[in-house]
Amino acid sequence: MFTIKGKTTDWELVIGLETHIEVLSNSKLFSGASANYNPTIAPNTQVSMVDAAMPGMLPVLNEFCVEQAIKMGLGLNAEISRKSKFARKQYFYPDLPQGYQISQPAEEPPVVGRGWVEIMGDDGKPKKILIERAHLEQDAGKLKHDVHPTKSFADYNRTGVALLEIVTFLDTKNPENNSYITSPDEAERYLREIREIARALGVSKANMEEGSMRADVNVSVRPVGSNEFRTRTETKNMVSFKFIKSAIEYEARRQIEIYETGGTVSQDTMRYSQSEGTTSVMRSKEDALDYRYFPDPDLLPLEISDEMIERIKQTMPELPAATRARYISMGLNEYDAARLTESTDISKWFDTAVNGKSERAKPIANWMISELFAHPENWDAKNAVDTSEQGEARIITPENLAELVDMISANEINGKQAKEIFIKMLDGESGTPKEIADRFGMKQITDTGAIEKAVDDIIAANPAQVEQYKSGKVGLLGFFVGGVMKATGGKANPAVVNELLKKKLA
Ligand code: ADP
Ligand code: MG
Secondary structure (H helix, E strand, O other): OOEEOOEEOOEEEEEEEEEEEEOOOOEOOOOOOEOOOOOOOOOOOOOOOOOOOOOOOOOOOOHHHHHHHHHHHHHOOOOEOOEEOOEEEEOOOOOOOOOEEEEOOOOOOOOEOOEEEEEEOOOOOEEEEEEEEEEEEEOOOEEEOOOOOOOOEEEOOOOOOEEEEEEEOOOOOOOOOOOOEOOHHHHHHHHHHHHHHHHHHOOOOOOOOOOOEEEEEEEEEEEOOOOOOOOOEEEEEEOOHHHHHHHHHHHHHHHHHHHHOOOOOOOOEEEEEOOOOEEEEEEOHHHOOOOOOEEOOOOOOEEOOHHHHHHHHHOOOOOHHHHHHHHHHOOOOHHHHHHHOOOHHHHHHHHHHHOOOHHHHHHHHHHHHHHHOOOOOOEEOOOOEEEEEOOEEEEOOHHHHHHHHHHHHOOOOOHHHHHHHHHHHHOOOOOOHHHHHHHOOOOOEOOHHHHHHHHHHHHHHOHHHHHHHHOOOHHHHHHHHHHHHHHOOOOEOHHHHHHHHHHHHO
16 A cells, blocks of 8 residues: 555555666676776776777677676576577667677576565565566666766776666566565665675675666556556666655656546656656657667577586575574564664674674664664664764774673663663773773662662652552552662662562562
C-alpha cells in the first residue's frame, strides 16, 4: 500500500531496477588501456586505439573482467551461462567513438542468468528479490559542456571500461510470486545489498557519488490486490539513494493521479530533476530507439568452463546473507542482523567487538543500533569514530564497547552508569571504560549490606506506600526502587535492589 502525505492509498508499487556497477580491473573490457578514469587524470590519456575506434583495431576480451562478472554472479546466487555472446548496440553519440556499444544481446543468455538477493522487506522480514540477468558491457566516455562557451569536449578515459548491468526480474507468468521491489525503502535496501556484495567480493567500488554505481528505475502502480502488471516508466541514470527514492515517490504519485482522473500511463523514458524532485518525459515509446543489436563479428562467443567457476567459488568470502545467518545463530533477531550487515565495515566492527564471545552479541548489537546508529551521518564504522562535532573525532573502539558490555554483565556497573561512561567517551574522555569508571568512582554497589540499609530506610520512611503496596498496588515497586537508587547515587545494582525490596515488602 502506497501512502501519499501520510494517507494510505488503494495503490501498490511495482519497481524494477537496472543497476550498473563498474567492474574493478586494471584494464578495460576489450583493451589494455588503464581503466582508471579518475578526474585527476588528464583527459584522453588512458585511451588505446581500440577505445578510440581506429579502423582495423580488434577488441580482445579481458579475462579478469569475466572472472569478476562470474564472482558477482555467484554472489547473486545466479546461474552462470557456460556460453554467452557479445553484440553491438548501435547508436551514435559522441561519448562512444565506435558508434556502437559492445554489450550482450537481450534475447540471449548473458554471462549471469537468473539469481536472487535477500533484503529486509518493509514488514521487517527477509525478502528475496529475483534477478533476471547480469551482463557485461562497455562504459561510454564523458562529455564536458561547461568548459567552453561554444564548444563541447569529450574525454574518452572512461570509454570501454567494463560495466556489469544487473536487472531485477518480474515473474509475469506467476504474478503471485512477489519477489520484487515494492517500495522506495526496499529499492534502497536492494541497492545497498548489491553494493555490499560487490564490495565484499572486490568486484566494484559500487559508489554512487563516484559514478561507479548507477541505476535505471522502472516504476508502475496497480490497485492493491491486482494480479496484472501495468505500464511502467523508466527513469534513467540515477546516482543517489535519496534521488532514487524521491523519483519513485514522485513517479508513483504522478501515475496514480493519471489513473484516478481516468487517464492511461504511457511507457515513457523519464528524466529526473534533482533540483525540483520531479520526473518529466525524456522520450516516449514511439521514439524508442531501435539499437539494431547484432552479434559482434570481432568477438568469439564467451565460453566458461566448470573448472573456472569452481576455482572462483573457492575464493568467495562470507557475503552479507551468510553473515546475517551467522548473527541469527548467535541469538540476534532478523532486524538486528539486517542492520549490522548494512555494510561490511559495520559487520567487521561488530565481529571485532564480539570477538567470538557470543554472550556479548546481543548487548553489543543493542548498543550499536540504539546508540551508535542513532547518528548515521556522524558515525563511521570504518574508522570507528564519532565525528558529530566538526573537527573533533571521538573514538569508540570495538574493544572499548566490548569492555563496557562485559562490565555490565559482570555487575561491575549498572546500565545507567554504562550510559554515563559511554557519553564521557563520546565527549572525548580518555582511557578505557574501566579507567573512566575508576576515575569517576562509578562502581556499582552489589554489596547487599549497603543496599539493604537503603532499602530499610526507604521502607521506614514511606509507611503509606508500603500499606498500598501490600494491599495490591504492586506498581509501586518502581517508586521504592527509584528511592533506593537515588539514595545510593545511582550506583546500586538494580537487580539486587528489586530482589531485596520484593522480599522485604512481601
Ligand atoms: P528494457 O529492455 O526496456 O530495459 P526490461 O524488460 O529489460 O526492459 O525491464 C527492465 C526492468 O523493468 C526490469 O527490472 C523489469 O523487471 C522492470 N519492469 C518490467 N515491467 C515492469 C512493470 N510493469 N513495472 C515495473 N517494473 C517493470
Ligand atoms: Mg533498460
